[in-house]
Amino acid sequence: MATNIENIGSKGIKNANRKFLGEQRRNNDNGINGDFTDIAAVDGKTTIKLTTAFKSNKTKLKNNNPILIAGFPGPGFVGSIATSYIIDKLNMQQIACVESQFISPGVIYIDGRLRHPFRLYANVHHNVCVLVCEAPILIHGIYSLLDTVMRWSMNNHVKEVLVLEGIPVQGLPNSDREPIILSGNEEDENVTSARVIDNNNDNIGSNVIQFQDQQVGTSNKITNGKTNEHTAFIGGISGGLLSSCLSNGIQCTAVLIPAPSGIPDPEGAAIMIEAISKITDNEDLKIDVKKLRDEGASLKLRMQEIIRSVQDQQQQTDHQVNQEQQQQQKSIYG
Numbered sequence: 001m002a003t004n005i006e007n008i009g010s011k012g013i014k015n016a017n018r019k020f021l022g023e024q025r026r027n028n029d030n031g032i033n034g035d036f037t038d039i040a041a042v043d044g045k046t047t048i049k050l051t052t053a054f055k056s057n058k059t060k061l062k063n064n065n066p067i068l069i070a071g072f073p074g075p076g077f078v079g080s081i082a083t084s085y086i087i088d089k090l091n092m093q094q095i096a097c098v099e100s101q102f103i104s105p106g107v108i109y110i111d112g113r114l115r116h117p118f119r120l121y122a123n124v125h126h127n128v129c130v131l132v133c134e135a136p137i138l139i140h141g142i143y144s145l146l147d148t149v150m151r152w153s154m155n156n157h158v159k160e161v162l163v164l165e166g167i168p169v170q171g172l173p174n175s176d177r178e179p180i181i182l183s184g185n186e187e188d189e190n191v192t193s194a195r196v197i198d199n200n201n202d203n204i205g206s207n208v209i210q211f212q213d214q215q216v217g218t219s220n221k222i223t224n225g226k227t228n229e230h231t232a233f234i235g236g237i238s239g240g241l242l243s244s245c246l247s248n249g250i251q252c253t254a255v256l257i258p259a260p261s262g263i264p265d266p267e268g269a270a271i272m273i274e275a276i277s278k279i280t281d282n283e284d285l286k287i288d289v290k291k292l293r294d295e296g297a298s299l300k301l302r303m304q305e306i307i308r309s310v311q312d313q314q315q316q317t318d319h320q321v322n323q324e325q326q327q328q329q330k331s332i333y334g
Contacts, residue, residue: 039155041148045141046100048120048152054095060126061156067282068153068161070131072237075166076259079238081269081292082164083130089287092121092130098148102141108134120152128284129158137237145237146244153250160251160280164272165238166259173258175267175297179275182232182254184246232256253279267296 039048069086071079086092097116107114117135122128137145153161167180234242234254245252255275257268270292277286 039148039152041100041144041151043144043147046098046102046144046148048096048098048148050096051094053093054122057126061122061129064125064127065157065159066122066127066129067280067285068129068131068158069164069276070161070238070241071164072133074238074259075168075261076257076263076265076268078166078257078259078265078268078272079164080132080134081264081266082272083132085269085273085289085292086128086285086287087121087130087132090123090128090284092123092128094119095122095129096120096152098133098145100141100145100148102138102144103133104136104138106135123284125284127282129156133237142237142240146240149241150244150248150250153245154248158250160253161241161245162276162280163238163242163252163254164269165234165254165256166265166268167256168261169258170260172260172263173265173268177258177268177271179271180232180254180256181275181279182234182256184242184252255279264299265296266292266299270296 038050040046069083071081071083073080094115097120098118099116100118103118106117108117109115118133119131121130121132131149232254233239238254242252242254255272257265257272259265259268270289273285273287273289273292
């Protein structure tokens with residue numbers, strides 16, 4: 001069945017997706033097997049293309065109602081590190097790439113291979129998918145990309161979307177920090193729905209997370225895997241994906257962790273993966289994160305040594321400056 005692509009604006013995405021999902025259900029009820037090798041956005045400018053190896057298995061995702069985990073570059077690179085670790089530990093295979101004129105041209109070289117910067121993976125049981133994006137997205141193309149991901153998610157019966165993101169903090173976070181879990185599931189009595197908004201202005205290019213009423217620290221407690229202590233704003237591609245899930249009736253959860261800006265944070269990524277195992281009933285996501293924690297501990301020691309070295313150098317410099325100033329004063333006043 002050829003997908004009827006209409007040239008509509010971002011305000012029509014919700015209705016278009018509902019129409020698309022309705023057509024899908026009617027076709028399924030009538031026994032019609034549509035050919036969804038590629039999924040296109042309503043504007044026709046973004047397409048999810050399945051890999052050749054996965055085309056013959058594309059119906060397996062629908063039958064297993066997968067969880068979709070999304071991680072994007074951000075504070076501590078925790079989203080990217082966590083998703084890469086999950087892909088490696090579950091021996092996931094790439095099933096598709098997202099092609100769009102709104103993604104900066106380029107490729108990523110990983111594990112001895114050139115790869116597309118915006119990729120989709122699935123595990124062998126086809127009940128976990130991972131979405132990774134490692135290239136900048138043009139601001140005015142956010143809606144096109146989100147529309148395509150939503151169409152793909154609905155077509156493959158994704159039951160929940162988990163977005164992994166870091167909260168920028170100064171300095172190195174403590175090892176006893178806990179993740180913040182924000183759920184959009186209104187039926188969950190253990191969580192108060194966070195104010196998750198997809199900002200449509202020109203500042204959407206980078207992910208922004210702001211918490212109101214409280215300062216984000218290292219003692220945020222989780223009750224039954226969820227927290228209801230915060231009112232939050234999440235912007236950028238992460239917030240937009242969560243907003244699209246809410247608009248299209250897909251359960252969604254944000255898994256957040258305080259992380260340093262500009263410094264890789266494997267420990268933070270490990271904490272997030274442990275949190276995922278607590279808030280989902282998927283046995284495949286019970287992942288051993290010892291390797292990540294060891295990397296995080298080693299990196300933290302190196303960073304602490306660098307910080308101490310910089311502080312020592314600064315103290316020596318300050319001491320030398322004080323001595324020079326004292327000598328100048330003696331020479332002036334005798």
